[in-house]
Amino acid sequence: MANTFGHLFRITTWGESHGGGVGVVLDGCPPRLELSEADIQPDLDRRRPGQSKIVTPRKESDTVQILSGVFEGKTLGTPISMWVKNEDMRPEAYSEMATKFRPSHADYTYAAKYGFRNWQGGGRTSARETIGRVAAGAVAKKMLRERFGVEVFAYVKQVKNISAEVDFNSVKLSQIESNIVRCPDAAAAAKMIRLIEKMRKAGDSVGGIVEGVARGVPVGWGEPVFDRLEADLAKAMLSLPASKGFDIGSGFDGINLTGREHNDPFRMKGGKVRTTSNRSGGIQGGISNGENIYFRVAFKPVATVMHEQDTVDAQYKNTTLKGRGRHDPCVLPRAVPMVEAMTALVLADHALRHRAQCE
Amino acid sequence: MANTFGHLFRITTWGESHGGGVGVVLDGCPPRLELSEADIQPDLDRRRPGQSKIVTPRKESDTVQILSGVFEGKTLGTPISMWVKNEDMRPEAYSEMATKFRPSHADYTYAAKYGFRNWQGGGRTSARETIGRVAAGAVAKKMLRERFGVEVFAYVKQVKNISAEVDFNSVKLSQIESNIVRCPDAAAAAKMIRLIEKMRKAGDSVGGIVEGVARGVPVGWGEPVFDRLEADLAKAMLSLPASKGFDIGSGFDGINLTGREHNDPFRMKGGKVRTTSNRSGGIQGGISNGENIYFRVAFKPVATVMHEQDTVDAQYKNTTLKGRGRHDPCVLPRAVPMVEAMTALVLADHALRHRAQCE
Amino acid sequence: MANTFGHLFRITTWGESHGGGVGVVLDGCPPRLELSEADIQPDLDRRRPGQSKIVTPRKESDTVQILSGVFEGKTLGTPISMWVKNEDMRPEAYSEMATKFRPSHADYTYAAKYGFRNWQGGGRTSARETIGRVAAGAVAKKMLRERFGVEVFAYVKQVKNISAEVDFNSVKLSQIESNIVRCPDAAAAAKMIRLIEKMRKAGDSVGGIVEGVARGVPVGWGEPVFDRLEADLAKAMLSLPASKGFDIGSGFDGINLTGREHNDPFRMKGGKVRTTSNRSGGIQGGISNGENIYFRVAFKPVATVMHEQDTVDAQYKNTTLKGRGRHDPCVLPRAVPMVEAMTALVLADHALRHRAQCE
């Protein structure tokens, strides 16, 4: 069950970075949604290595193919199987990985858990696994937009200590896509790009924060207790490679306020119940309240660096390892479509769950 | 499915703050574990209102009763049903709630979602729902300790801007329980208690951070991709009432480091693969690496304050509402056993999942 | 997960025949359904031992209590917890069970699986476990009737070689309840009762067939592939104690026809697509087609007989065992509400699943 996410709008991803390919089966998509590869490819291109000078140079076209679930341009209500072939396999570039555990990667834990691992390019732990999520997320985004009027965005909010000013209530996709770091604050973006370039040259890496936003979510999605909307978002985000933290609305900063300061007062506005502030982040008691949902995800700096580091080999002897070949100085620009995809998958699932029980 | 958590060690909670009671059914507990109410009551007492001057004064004994799944003092392998009767029902104290939505509570979202709600004491959104979790968590903690040698702790790390110094590698339960705020740093604890007292008198409230720790987890628990150990912990924590954020290991602070600085080097130590630092927080690629697991949970200040605040009533008219009666100035001391319980439930589930697939 | 059934309309049962009681948590029931114990008790009374001279004489009132999920007479959308206290505990009557495995009971398999068992009255394997199912099934029946216009019935179709003539298209509850064997064919019922009486006097037992019917199910419920409506019904029925077989529509007898003879032709009737015969049993490709659903469940003769039989004891020595005390010569009259309950639970789940994906 580890490779399945969602209950009613449910995906199962498969594939290693080396092998036949990577893919996803999406089960539960409603019928009669117009869908073709053209709806999915743009997000895969945003996720793709080699898209700009500040991300890993791995070159693969990552061309998606829909194998089932679509007929005459519309979804059938049956499973949608999508896959991307693996192309850029250079096992020789990774050969040292066969015998040494990369620090702060999952090589050691996989080997210990399964007694066996595909060391090529990280195998299943490769960021390549997220191709299936992004592909299914594109379908979820389309369904949310067309059937429910919901929009999902993400953007880079912070790289190391460079923080951007962005209004999540009004930010547009065109602003996010206006630069290669996917930060809608142009001035901050320029600084971020310079820093990442510097890191690339130094063979080092940086992390930061991606902010996710959902606008137009109606009141009532989400469930009390365990499947709270924010709990499912937290799980979704912490399931992304390299993520280390999640907070929603006022989040960790909300601690600085007292209850009196923190509460969001209700007021009627345009015939609707609205809150005059939004420290709740659009969710109260696990259920959307009609305000914009916004949250942050912390990503650590990429573990592969072009420097000698202490480690242990597969014979459990001390040794050192220096990253070679391709180098990703910052995962954030490519994490943006991943955060959007996981957000959309959570919301699509809850949209259907709400319909099942409460309509 | 909203009220069920876990796959193999799985709980379903039920109950409103007013009504017959609250409880839990635990399905999947292995057989032949010695178990009685005495194993469970202590954690319920740590969760209970009225336990000290700095928590809500609601007076209930919260006495747990095991209704099934235990025979001659041992678990049968069948569902363990546990419940606590509701006692302290004062519906009159809450009567204004029937017609007004409390700000930053779930009154409005429940009413909108279900078209109907139990307004008494918050109904299902009451912190009383966590009784079932804490009861089942006590069983999980016992199983983890006796069958796997795993210990789970939590403690208050920060109240508003007062932060404690605690070494998660060595902290003991007796230190946590040595004061009413459940902070093992005595000096910080004293300041925290003073601040909470002040808030209580001011009819206001404060939030903060609870830190959770698991020691002794063997290498290999957790799953790649969606059911990563940190993802399941994130979901577990964000499912707790009033929680707004989660981070693990270096977390949000890890952003300040470069990859070279952040990586945890591997070294052999005592015949085992160990890391010389622990920014990963004991988990790599979703799987435990044998180091101590530690993470933080942010809790917002409690929403009920003894001051007039803007809100809307059930007829969708603007109005104001002032909290009356019982007042909880800080949820943190009572959140400690909740964090422990959810941590133990996640680990117990993964312990069984690992055994199923990999042993 | 073994004690949970259903996905969206989902129950978890708990309890042994001896211990605090038996119960069920129903999660996913839509809100605002009028509900009280009076909706549930009648089906429990139909399931109850001691209701007539042809069933087991165990005397318990089996009075149900709703502990949560209902407020001011209506469902809240939160978990509905229901339980029945255990009353008639006579451990001494069963003492031989502590040391000997009853033939064709689950004593041996439970002991082998769990290394430990509650031998009192069969523990969790007792038919008493079905109380939770019947209680939740009563809620499902009510929801199906009020929200979807669907009616669910079951009746005794055959006892040993005595078969009844019943038209499943028109049979009424009053006919089913018109005699103690719950067979709407009065002549057959009289013979059945005589045979069961004879068996009771002989200390022996008989099995037979219960037929289940659902009328008014709209076109489109059920899912292709694994969760076909007939597959979920089959699982539901084979999960009942003492059941050994299931067939739907033409079933095992359909084998005697060729395809040409067996097919159900479509014809328009009253503006609807109808079939002129119903060998499909109301389901085609796993999905309801608007015709009446009907199926049969085979129940073996009850295993407890008042005769010495070969068996093995807990020390794995050959021995003999003679049933003592209470004796149930035929489970069928009490299986009728169980079959109805499981049918209703399957349909309620699929009603919500259909709404989620296809509406």
Added chain:
Amino acid sequence: MANTFGHLFRITTWGESHGGGVGVVLDGCPPRLELSEADIQPDLDRRRPGQSKIVTPRKESDTVQILSGVFEGKTLGTPISMWVKNEDMRPEAYSEMATKFRPSHADYTYAAKYGFRNWQGGGRTSARETIGRVAAGAVAKKMLRERFGVEVFAYVKQVKNISAEVDFNSVKLSQIESNIVRCPDAAAAAKMIRLIEKMRKAGDSVGGIVEGVARGVPVGWGEPVFDRLEADLAKAMLSLPASKGFDIGSGFDGINLTGREHNDPFRMKGGKVRTTSNRSGGIQGGISNGENIYFRVAFKPVATVMHEQDTVDAQYKNTTLKGRGRHDPCVLPRAVPMVEAMTALVLADHALRHRAQCE
């Protein structure tokens, strides 16, 4: 969730008869099992159309490809994705299907449920969907054999009124595969083949019974209450296309016996608890008792016949339809590997579940 089967050893199938292909993702297979396409292809060849004169002539090689989850000839513990390309697409042969609902097929119910369907070759309702099950079932069979010493078989027991004599305790695969109808009783097989040939010439079809057997299952697999081994087998079998019934052990015939006659006495034999008869079918109280498991599945005659039959078209007008092109006079020989696959999937899942909770 409709396209997923199993909990710990879990498959998700995808694909229509026309489109990119059909496939399966198997999640939860333990690591380090030797596996290649050569382990899977033989069962696909047994399932393939065109394998003999008595099955449908559709010609496709059905060559399976493993896309993930296997490295250096061994399973990784990650999802195993397998697929078969579609080749033999002759949409013109099916064109009438676009506008008319085939009697006793799922055309009408799919159209009604989803408002849209892939009419080509039955789309997702095609028996082609079972390719994924048979592929995953081959992995399950291998794991059961190598890790647990369990063997799974199925064979044709009856075609219309021609019944075979087969001893399920000793039957061998070579006997099953010794003739094209897959019936180990040579005399009955010859009669069956003659009857099927006759039906083929007459443009008609016949159904019958497949018997399934599992030998070597240890005591203790299966769960009480809902996930009884026989309940999961019943669901698995009723999820197969054209199946109409299931019974286990004495099954429907057990009704003819009294309890005294029907019970399986226990006796010690070779140091083990054994039963001297096996009317229970190897399962008691939902849990395997160490005896051989055997059960029967009824398959209706194939619905496509080469004769004019009444039906309704997509404009809801009465019309007639005559099957054309390929014709499958009897599904039974090809159902044999499907029954084996589903049996193996159920047992593999319960093997892991038992290990999780009870070891």
